[in-house]
Amino acid sequence: MDFFVIPTATFGVLLGFVVVSHRDRRILHLNVTAHPTEEWTKQQLREAFPWASAPRYLHRDRDKLYSEGVRATLTHLGIREVPSAARCPWQNPYAERVIGSIRRELLDHVVVLNETHARRLLREYQRYYNASRTHLALGKDAPETRAVQGPEHGAKVIELREVFGLHHRYERRTA
Template identity: 25%
Template sequence: MGKRLKPEEIIAKLREVEVRLARGETAAAAARAIGVTEQSYYRWRKEYGGLQVGQAKRMKDMEKENVRLRRAVSDLTLDNQILQEVGAGKVLSPSRKRIAVDHVVEGLGVSERRACRVIGQHRSTQRKPCSLRDDEEALTTAIINLASRFGRYGYRRITALLRRDGWHVNEKRVYRIWRREGLKVPMKQPKRSRLWLNDGSCLRLRPAHKGHVWSYDFVQDRTHEGKVFRMLCVIDEYTRECLAIRVERRLNSRDVLDVLGELFVTHGAPEHIRSDNGSEFIAIALREWLGNIGVKTLYITPASPWENGYCESFNSKLRDELLAREIFYGLREAKVLIEGWRHHYNTARPHSSLGYKPPAPEAVLPAAFIPPYYGGVAA
């Protein structure tokens, strides 16, 4: 097989043939003179006839560029097919990328190297076998049980509960299992009906120590028949402990005074007490009574609930974790469940601002029976 000629060499031979033809030689004789057949001569003349040497080079470069562009378009099309085969959205975890690469290699027949490059998986990670710890299954079961029990807790609070139960685990491992199992805190959850107990069974003063600043506020909800009931929530801003939640159909300034009187006897009077400008809190009788005891009142600016942030934050947790999830068939049932949740909040629930420790963990069991709270189920 002869040597493949360059376009410049072919054009030079065509010029030689033109000269021989001008001298009167036949096309066959001129083709034999340059060492090719007559058919090759006519094919060259059709492809390169009338071109200069520089034009031939440019045409050859354009052909190479076209080949490169076609290959690039083909690669992009294949990459797009690979991404479509993986599915919508991003594949983030190495385990899911490993499954995606195996699926693409089997489905499209591409190489593992190409699938890893497109999906973003390192080949060493793809080939390394996935090994689970000995306690992986038990830890996963514990996380799922806690997530089912406390539906409004995220993975950080679940980690705190696991450590309290004796697990030596960090947040990153819990988060990996949390994502792998598809767990999340839903934005909305329907209220649940019970099968028992249906008979009714800014610039502000910052707290510096326990008993320095208390705050209180009202929260409102409805029982199953549509009747409104109110809750008076009192908290210690420094410890985040909920001191009391009084639940009644109606609450006025006298009821507020009664609740504070009981708390002052049990916990002692605070130095300051913070509230909004509700009529129950600015009543003359209540203000005079607090002044006689020596408790200073702190009233927030009207229409500025963020100035009472500690109490507002507690109210949001109360509504998110209990009120928005429970159906109360009567006032008595509401009192029992809310008191159980308050006890759980103080003694067991991890608080993020306290290093995921409860506000008032109990050292010994109380003598009086207080119904515990199990993520929406009181026993």
């Protein structure tokens, strides 16, 4: 898990919060706030791991936002935290890679107006990332596995817009 900065049109700063699965590169949780507090962060952890779905370990950096209360919530959820060394973002490569993808593939191409707009953009990007975006580490598949469409699915290839038209996915359909 990690936090990242989202600049807004009015020169404000929002903080995004992401939780990524190491196993299948799936974005488990993504949210944004203008005022990150201990209570907000604890609630994000509860939302990221509902119904006893928490992993055994969770890698995090040493940000001040991970207070004693947040660490207690991790313990309550049955998660052992694995903090990285101070000022070493390379020790949390999966979260850093996802944050870089969010910046390059979404935030560099839109002007975020406010917190609600950022949340809407991030939710749409999360759907795209998990269902359509391919990953070399997953054998050029998406985290949510999908079947390869051969010519038997139809000769016509159609374009499906994703993330408000920033990205596209293509499927075969019968004519």
